[in-house]
Amino acid sequence: MIKVGIGGWSYEPWRGTFFPEKLPKSKELYHASRRVTTIEINATFYKTFTSTNFKRWADETPDDFIFSVKAPRSAVNRKVLAEAEDFGARALSLNS
Numbered sequence: 156m157i158k159v160g161i162g163g164w165s166y167e168p169w170r171g172t173f174f175p176e177k178l179p180k181s182k183e184l185y186h187a188s189r190r191v192t193t194i195e196i197n198a199t200f201y202k203t204f205t206s207t208n209f210k211r212w213a214d215e216t217p218d219d220f221i222f223s224v225k226a227p228r229s230a231v232n233r234k235v236l237a238e239a240e241d242f243g244a245r246a247l248s249l250n251s
Contacts, residue, residue, distance in 0.1 A: 161194030177189060188216035195223040203227070 164187040170176060178186055178202065181216060196212070198204070 157176055158193040160191050160195065160221075160223070161187065162195040163197035175195075184212060185215045188220050192219075193221040193223060195225055197225050200225045202230050 164184045165180065166173075170178075173190075174183060174186060185192075196204075213220075216222075
């Protein structure tokens with residue numbers, strides 16, 4: 156199966172082209188998830204999110220929709236990548 160996706164869903168330059176001009180920002184994920192089959196959660200590179208965030212995003216998208224979670228910069232911006240061994244447990248914890 157081929158999935159077609161985008162990196163993120165909140166980009167001001169897309170307003171009036173990909174997003175209708177008057178679409179509320181709170182509906183951007185809903186709108187985008189009905190036009191592509193996967194979206195990268197770009198913001199996880201910059202900050203940590205809780206299970207509440209992930210649940211809300213999942214609730215806004217179709218059941219068969221797929222998210223790709225971008226690895227946190229604290230994990231990938233290192234000279235020795237092995238030092239980031241436990242980043243997943245810390246940065247992407249769904250128990251927060």
